[in-house]
Amino acid sequence: MTPQQVWLVTGAGRGLGVHIAQAALAAGHAVVATGRRPEWVARAVGASENLLALKLDVTDRADSQAAAQAAVDRFGRIDVLVNNAANFKAGFFEEVTPEDFRAQIETTFFGTVNVTRAVLPLLRAQRSGLVVAISSTAGLVGDEFTSAYAASKFAVEGWMESLAPEVAPFGIRTMLVDPGFFRTELLTPESTSYAAPSIDDYAERTEATIAAWTSMNGKQPGDPAKLAAALVRLAALDEPPSRFPAGADAVRAFEKKAADLLAQARAHRDLSAALAFDDTGA
Template structure:
């Protein structure tokens, strides 16, 4: 490939990040695969000529800046940034401690901001680039038992929508990816972080939800390898979408959101439209 794109992927040691890295490498691209444990990243992806593995905790801005510097010194630039790294604090709002909610936001919102902040000067100088952030349908629709997670993803999407306005004049595109349920390790016991607090009113619902998730783990309908290949298509579009729904279940949830929102608009259209200040 005469002009190899350079992909910078966070959270590449497990889950969807591994599939994205392998797909990009398979397409002949140069890949910087990052993770808190570089050994696990190398083990998951395998050693390859076009692969550079770099240690990165996305919650640490200094580490993000250092990782980007290493990447540019090695490959010369960064064309595509995939903000994939994240975690999942499950539970009802009252049972999640303030510290847990802060950690959820730090990883899923501030983390991608840190990495993007480090990468943007490279892309602005090149007057090109593509920032892809992996969100969730939980970033479009509130999901039961996911108050902290949905909050972090809603915030991620708000930031990404505004970021597009910031960077578009410099030839940089942004894409929010909203996957439905994919067969990753997100629902596996070691991937979920449970509430630190316990309230009797929520006990029965918590037990039922945890049981339902346990039964669903490993049976989700989406194939992460296919999502990774689809991302290559998205990244090669001349004008990539600002928002991309990944999976038939994601489309269904989005369409229902549109219907619900339109009903709410119509139900209060007259009241909403009656609020103009009337000069006397």
């Protein structure tokens, strides 16, 4: 039996966050499930004596501090932080407003930073814990129509990769989770907003992309309940992976990215290697 852990999950009012909270509860863990409306969170996750539903707007640093303290007040500690809260502002870069671009970064990147900043001192004091960030294959591979979202996820990836060696001496582990397409609510109007068409050059591609994504909603291949169960399994490992590709499409994206990087490293190897100072005086 795995010892009971205390999980704090953001964005637990809908989508993948609900499944993660439910899977952790089913495994016997205590869960602090958070969202902008805690009553929605409690209703979505379901009643349990091991559940604490809290209000948490991840863009509000005071909310983050309050949620971390409430978790400790109720359960005495936090063992696993799952940064899951996110939204999706889609569109071609020139049509995404500066305000929407910043809002994307504020929620998806700085929201993750805010909550982690509130929780890390607790994990450091315990000399244990796991910080999980739900990223995306868009954090590894950029694509058209996703510039704002990919920028936020690339930021999460770089920050987590840098955070890992900083906190490892304190017994704190980190894990990036990179899902492909899962049948969550990310492509619903409640989670995805599209830039208003304003440039004729993009009009045809915008219409085709929105139509394709709309038709995909509810038909994505990945099962979020299976992903949530996998995360509970990985969190129980002594050495969870630093990155976990979630879904067969994510594995393919990892493999292609690795191959592309290797090819790019080799393409101009001689030129790259010839850029050092010549200290011989020759």
